[in-house]
Amino acid sequence: MTALQKPQTTRRAAKAVRRRQLIEAAIKSIAKRGLGDTTLAHVSKAAGLSQGIINLHFTNKENLLYETLKYIRSEYEQNWRSALEKSDADPASQLTALLKADYQSAVADVKKLAVWFAFWGEAKSRPTYKKICQERVTDYSEILQELIVELIDEGGYSDINVADLAEGIIAMADGLWLNILISANGFKRSDAERVMMQYLAQVFPEHRHVFL
Amino acid sequence: MTALQKPQTTRRAAKAVRRRQLIEAAIKSIAKRGLGDTTLAHVSKAAGLSQGIINLHFTNKENLLYETLKYIRSEYEQNWRSALEKSDADPASQLTALLKADYQSAVADVKKLAVWFAFWGEAKSRPTYKKICQERVTDYSEILQELIVELIDEGGYSDINVADLAEGIIAMADGLWLNILISANGFKRSDAERVMMQYLAQVFPEHRHVFL
DNA sequence: AAATAATGAATGAATAGTTATTCAGTAACT
DNA sequence: AGTTACTGAATAACTATTCATTCATTATTT
Numbered sequence: 001m002t003a004l005q006k007p008q009t010t011r012r013a014a015k016a017v018r019r020r021q022l023i024e025a026a027i028k029s030i031a032k033r034g035l036g037d038t039t040l041a042h043v044s045k046a047a048g049l050s051q052g053i054i055n056l057h058f059t060n061k062e063n064l065l066y067e068t069l070k071y072i073r074s075e076y077e078q079n080w081r082s083a084l085e086k087s088d089a090d091p092a093s094q095l096t097a098l099l100k101a102d103y104q105s106a107v108a109d110v111k112k113l114a115v116w117f118a119f120w121g122e123a124k125s126r127p128t129y130k131k132i133c134q135e136r137v138t139d140y141s142e143i144l145q146e147l148i149v150e151l152i153d154e155g156g157y158s159d160i161n162v163a164d165l166a167e168g169i170i171a172m173a174d175g176l177w178l179n180i181l182i183s184a185n186g187f188k189r190s191d192a193e194r195v196m197m198q199y200l201a202q203v204f205p206e207h208r209h210v211f212l
Numbered sequence: 213m214t215a216l217q218k219p220q221t222t223r224r225a226a227k228a229v230r231r232r233q234l235i236e237a238a239i240k241s242i243a244k245r246g247l248g249d250t251t252l253a254h255v256s257k258a259a260g261l262s263q264g265i266i267n268l269h270f271t272n273k274e275n276l277l278y279e280t281l282k283y284i285r286s287e288y289e290q291n292w293r294s295a296l297e298k299s300d301a302d303p304a305s306q307l308t309a310l311l312k313a314d315y316q317s318a319v320a321d322v323k324k325l326a327v328w329f330a331f332w333g334e335a336k337s338r339p340t341y342k343k344i345c346q347e348r349v350t351d352y353s354e355i356l357q358e359l360i361v362e363l364i365d366e367g368g369y370s371d372i373n374v375a376d377l378a379e380g381i382i383a384m385a386d387g388l389w390l391n392i393l394i395s396a397n398g399f400k401r402s403d404a405e406r407v408m409m410q411y412l413a414q415v416f417p418e419h420r421h422v423f424l
Numbered sequence: 425a426a427a428t429a430a431t432g433a434a435t436g437a438a439t440a441g442t443t444a445t446t447c448a449g450t451a452a453c454t
Numbered sequence: 455a456g457t458t459a460c461t462g463a464a465t466a467a468c469t470a471t472t473c474a475t476t477c478a479t480t481a482t483t484t
Binding site for chain 3: 049050051052
Binding site: 040041060 | 468469470471472473
């Protein structure tokens with residue numbers, strides 16, 4: 001909307017820009033040192049800024065971390081929504097797009113995954129974190145179930161419990177993230193995608209050609 | 213200052229017993245407060261012991277946490293090995309036993325799950341943690357693959373990539389743990405088990421009756 | 425157009441609070 | 455008496471937060 005932009009000076013960057021800069025520094029630090037060893041000094045230094053800067057923009061550390069979690073959650077959602085838009089409209093293609101989105105570089109990058117797991121590890125004791133973590137999958141799950149229903153209709157499949165299958169798919173998707181994060185034998189995003197597609201092909205054999 | 217002394221049996225516990233007591237207090241604290249907010253004061257107090265006790269038995273905090281991780285890893289392995297022993301010898305029953313073991317109360321209890329996720333969150337930045345997390349699944353994965361091979365043989369299944377299927381199953385197993393830990397709608401161990409069994413029934417339809 | 429005031433962004437040294445670790449001392453057991 | 459197990463106050467290091475101050479930009483006045 002606004003035409004006039006005056007960055008460069010570093011000091012006069014717009015608030016939103018600075019906040020994002022700090023959030024990204026936080027992500028880096030969490031991936032590098034873990035959530036427990038991430039200090040405000042580390043984050044502000046990584047951002048090339050001064051000691052007090054985080055309190056200025058986020059009031060306190062807790063809030064920076066909270067906003068960081070919200071940031072990757074929002075990024076995650078945007079990613080799969082845009083993948084759905086770009087894909088063909090038939091349910092099998094939509095399903096493929098939705099699940100492959102989880103392994104695109106923007107969201108399944110090791111730094112981001114480290115952040116997700118860090119917050120999952122704290123979620124039990126922090127209701128605020130827990131809520132965001134739950135919200136990550138609400139819309140995703142709903143759409144996934146709709147697609148499964150359409151696919152069952154199209155392929156005449158039987159013996160499928162939609163809700164359970166959706167839970168299973170999402171569980172596998174998350175578990176594959178863990179594998180990317182931790183695996184000893186260089187498990188990559190492309191490997192995760194392949195495993196997931198094989199699963200879908202097994203559950204929906206009539207649509208095998210779309211998945212593989 | 214010197215108050216009434218507690219019974220001798222408390223103080224003179226064998227080293228191994230005291231260590232386990234402290235590890236269990238650590239698990240409790242991690243589940244309650246998260247790894248980041250777990251302090252030595254909290255853990256020793258939860259164990260009903262004094263401030264310096266952890267340094268006495270584990271040298272330092274880092275080591276206590278490391279031993280805690282090794283403890284739940286070992287417990288995890290014992291649990292599935294003993295489940296295999298108790299089960300029938302045919303591959304489908306063995307597979308069922310192996311996977312259901314992941315949702316038995318001893319290992320899939322929310323406190324233990326919180327600990328796993330806490331360490332997974334730190335694994336990227338701590339090679340020592342990472343190694344233990346990897347080791348959790350090495351033997352498990354090997355046996356799982358053997359069972360899959362036997363089952364394919366028995367049921368005459370085709371189009372199954374053994375290694376990929378094993379990765380997928382393990383991923384789903386871990387992802388269901390996350391669901392137990394975090395889910396908004398009270399997802400329980402029994403739900404996880406059901407979802408997993410439905411998956412197996414879909415992949416190995418000839419053995420459906422064993423899984424469901 | 426120049427001078428001056430006001431504003432908002434950022435700094436970084438100082439503070440207050442927390443926490444891991446040490447160790448001199450105490451108690452129990454052999 | 456000698457040894458082992460434990461205690462808990464003291465210490466030293468670390469870290470989140472504050473705030474007086476600096477500095478560039480924008481607004482207002484001359």
